[in-house]
Each structure stands twice: as structure tokens, then as C-alpha cells.
Amino acid sequence: MVVLENQAEVKVVLVVEKATKVLIKNFSEEIHELNDLGAIYLLLGAACNMSCRHCVQTPIKGCFNLSPHGKELSQDVKDFIVKWSNLPWKYSENNPRRLYFWGGEPLLYWETIKKLVLEFKKIGVKNVSYRIFSNGLLLNNEIVDFCNEHDIWFIMSYDAPNARAARNAVPSKEACKKFLHIRKRTVNTVFNAINDNMVEAFDWLHYTFPETEITCGFINVLSENTPLDLYEFKPNAVKKAVKNLWLTAKSDSKVAPYIRQWFFSKILRVRNFDKEEFYEYPYPPCRPAVVSLSVSFNGEIMLCHNTDKVVGHITDNFTELQEKHRKIFEELLPIKCKTCEHLDICRCICPIAVQKNGELCYCDYLREFWSAIKEVM
Numbered sequence: 001m002v003v004l005e006n007q008a009e010v011k012v013v014l015v016v017e018k019a020t021k022v023l024i025k026n027f028s029e030e031i032h033e034l035n036d037l038g039a040i041y042l043l044l045g046a047a048c049n050m051s052c053r054h055c056v057q058t059p060i061k062g063c064f065n066l067s068p069h070g071k072e073l074s075q076d077v078k079d080f081i082v083k084w085s086n087l088p089w090k091y092s093e094n095n096p097r098r099l100y101f102w103g104g105e106p107l108l109y110w111e112t113i114k115k116l117v118l119e120f121k122k123i124g125v126k127n128v129s130y131r132i133f134s135n136g137l138l139l140n141n142e143i144v145d146f147c148n149e150h151d152i153w154f155i156m157s158y159d160a161p162n163a164r165a166a167r168n169a170v171p172s173k174e175a176c177k178k179f180l181h182i183r184k185r186t187v188n189t190v191f192n193a194i195n196d197n198m199v200e201a202f203d204w205l206h207y208t209f210p211e212t213e214i215t216c217g218f219i220n221v222l223s224e225n226t227p228l229d230l231y232e233f234k235p236n237a238v239k240k241a242v243k244n245l246w247l248t249a250k251s252d253s254k255v256a257p258y259i260r261q262w263f264f265s266k267i268l269r270v271r272n273f274d275k276e277e278f279y280e281y282p283y284p285p286c287r288p289a290v291v292s293l294s295v296s297f298n299g300e301i302m303l304c305h306n307t308d309k310v311v312g313h314i315t316d317n318f319t320e321l322q323e324k325h326r327k328i329f330e331e332l333l334p335i336k337c338k339t340c341e342h343l344d345i346c347r348c349i350c351p352i353a354v355q356k357n358g359e360l361c362y363c364d365y366l367r368e369f370w371s372a373i374k375e376v377m
Contacts (some may be wrong), residue, residue, distance in 0.1 A: 139178045
């Protein structure tokens with residue numbers, strides 16, 4: 001169990017728990033409710049100006065239209081987004097619906113993004129937070145000004161502190177300076193075997209990008225060509241990383257609030273887990289078609305924003321679309337997941353990942369990670 005040693009920790013737990021109770025509901029209660037859909041990923045194309053070694057989109061390079069420039073967004077998609085954005089929203093105004101302009105690298109489609117933001121406002125899209133998830137290489141003054149003018153949230157990927165080893169390139173110092181002029185901004189890092197000291201990563205990012213939200217994700221393996229050195233960790237490296245995270249989360253470090261928010265969200269996953277419900281609705285934590293939807297320019301619904309698997313069309317009955325997703329995830333669920341002691345916290349973190357011998361190819365490090373988290377709970 002978690003032992004809370006001061007009022008600050010208690011406050012953090014209560015805040016995160018309150019938010020999580022809203023977000024983590026029984027699928028049986030929300031599966032048919034379109035207004036639970038919190039995010040749409042608008043798939044601009046898979047073109048990119050980097051060749052990251054851990055890129056989760058490696059299998060789909062060239063599968064999408066490489067450029068929507070000169071192409072109109074389907075009227076069906078526009079109509080759906082207007083309808084979706086105007087539905088009653090049960091969560092707080094500080095947590096609005098999100099519309100992601102998704103690549104590849106979104107800034108390669110900058111003219112398209114500008115055009116769509118302006119058009120969406122004209123046709124009645126409301127109560128939506130526009131978001132761009134970018135590598136930051138092409139960031140310039142025009143993009144900064146437009147983001148600030150239209151309240152666009154800019155998320156920049158930066159795998160600190162060894163970004164070049166994982167990504168082969170990093171944004172220039174000038175681009176990083178410009179990033180700091182965007183009012184709504186987040187920097188996101190990925191926990192991998194090259195960057196296995198997460199506290200160091202948080203510290204480095206906080207120093208490099210002050211007053212910026214910091215988030216962290218796991219290395220994912222969607223291609224058999226993903227280099228092993230990115231997800232085969234040194235002995236005890238994962239356990240050590242989690243222990244350091246926990247100690248920092250309880251400290252008065254400047255990065256402690258970011259780590260606490262991340263850490264307690266994992267703990268609350270366990271508290272809200274129902275095994276029988278999961279077997280019936282075996283969605284991964286991201287819950288495609290329940291809280292998020294990936295849509296191409298012509299209205300195709302993709303299983304995930306990082307795959308080329310088409311599940312249906314934006315004009316399909318939404319309940320039937322959700323059922324198609326559910327059946328696919330039921331089929332994809334690795335055999336060993338059902339008997340894994342960490343199913344309550346992992347929930348098969350990404351069932352479209354590469355599988356070997358009835359489990360995800362990187363389950364070894366996941367088991368070590370979840371086990372280490374439970375040891376400090």
C-alpha cells in the first residue's frame with residue numbers, strides 16, 4: 001500500500017484520484033455514449049523529417065497519403081467534428097475535448113493545419129483544445145504566433161538526456177528557444193533502455209524547458225526492426241529507475257509534481273481494475289473508439305493513429321464501430337495476458353505491438369516495471 005508522509009502527498013493523491021475516477025469508468029456504462037469521446041486524432045499523413053530509431057510508425061511509412069496539401073477534408077469528417085464538439089461535455093472546462101493534428105510530423109503539413117483551424121472556427125467547432133504533437137525541428141516564429149493566437153497546445157518530443165542516440169536528430173537551440181514562447185506547451189520523453197534514468201530525464205527537461213509541463217511514455221515496439229538496445233534494459237535498471245522515481249515523488253524537488261501525477265495515475269489503474277469487465281471489454285489504456293478516435297482525411301476510421309488498419313468509416317453507426325474495435329482487441333489480446341499477475345496495471349498496454357510466444361515482445365521489461373511499482377505501493 002502507498003504510505004503518505006505529508007499533506008502535500010495527500011493533496012496530490014486526492015486531486016489525481018478525483019480526476020481518474022471521472023476518466024476511468026465501467027466500459028459497460030460508457031461504451032455507447034458518443035459524448036464520452038474525448039479526443040480525435042486527425043491523420044494528416046505519415047511523412048516525417050526524422051528517422052527515429054524507436055518510431056512506432058515505422059510499419060506504416062507510406063501507407064497514408066503522404067500529403068493532404070490541396071485535398072479537402074471530407075465533408076463527412078467536418079460534420080462529425082462539429083457534432084462531436086457541440087455535444088454536452090461532462091468533464092471540467094479545464095479538461096476540454098482534444099483534437100490532435102497527427103503525423104508523421106505535423107509541421108510538414110503546417111499550411112493544412114492553419115487552414116483547418118480557421119475553417120473549424122467558421123463552421124461551428126467549439127469547446128475543443130487543438131493539439132500538435134511534433135519533433136519541433138521546423139518550429140518558427142509564425143508557428144509560435146499562430147499557436148498562441150488560437151490557443152493551440154504544442155507537445156514536443158524530446159527523449160532526454162540522450163535524445164540523439166534514440167532519435168538521430170534533435171531540434172536546434174533556436175527551435176528550443178522558440179518553443180518556450182508558446183504559452184500552452186508540453187515536452188514529452190520516452191522511457192527506454194538508452195534513457196533509463198527517468199529522474200535525470202525529468203530534471204534535464206525541467207532545466208532545459210522551464211515552466212513547461214513534462215510527460216513521459218513507455219518505449220513501444222510496433223516493428224520487428226526496432227533496435228533491441230532500446231528495450232532490452234540492463235539488469236536491475238528498471239527497478240532502480242522506479243525506486244528513484246518514488247523517492248523523488250515524495251521529495252520537494254521541482255519535478256516532483258510531474259512525477260507524482262504520472263506515478264499515482266499508475267496506482268489508480270490498479271484501484272479501478274475489474275478483471276471480468278476487462279475480459280468483456282479488453283481495451284488497452286488508450287481505449288480507441290471509447291475515449292479517442294483516429295480519422296483519416298477521407299473519413300476512414302483507423303484502429304489506432306499509429307496503424308494503417310481500417311476499422312470503418314466516420315458515417316458508420318458508432319455503437320457498431322465500437323463493437324468492431326472491441327472484437328479486434330479481443331482477438332489481439334496475447335494469450336499470456338489473461339494469466340499475468342500485472343494485468344490490473346498493464347491492461348495489455350498496446351495489443352498492436354509485436355508479439356512473440358503469446359506475449360508482447362517487450363513483456364520482460366514491462367513485468368519488471370510493473371513489479372517494481374507494486375513493491376512501493
